[in-house]
Amino acid sequence: MYTLKTMALSVLTLALFSCGGDKKTDSIPTATTTETTATTTEAPAASGTNEYDPKRGLGPHENVDVSKFDPAMAAAGKKIAEVKCTSCHKPTEEKLVGPGWKGVTQRQTPEWIMNFISNPDPMIDVDPELQKQLELCLVRMPNQGLADNEARELLEYMREIDGAK
Structure with a gap:
């Protein structure tokens, strides 16, 4: 019985820490890790970026x-997802802890997705x-x-x- 309780406590502890990630308190870097023509253009925080836009969300990602x-970039995003996301999200429509990712890029704009996954709390x-x-x-x-580069890769x-090629 003691072993069962110890195992359950270990699994619970692992589950709690697996969703935490390594929180960064610095400003978000703007360099990307992969050379690509698909880039993020960000405007400095100005009036208007703090107002909620249902098409863009809240945050620095505007275009x-x-x-x-x-x-x-997708392969790098998959690696990030395997470490930080798949304990709660599946790449299908099926809900795990959070919703499945299938179809999200058809329901939301790229700016909204990046702003949300970069800083979900205000949204x-x-x-x-x-x-x-x-x-x-x-x-x-x-x-x-x-x-920023990790959010873009995700x-x-x-x-x-969702079938992009």
């Missing part, structure tokens, strides 16, 4: 060029659709401390899931 698919606080999702999932998405992986 994300997704005109060309980058398989190397969850104001977006009525995210608040409904929170009621279904019962778990608030943790901030994984993603750098977006490219999500695009690959």
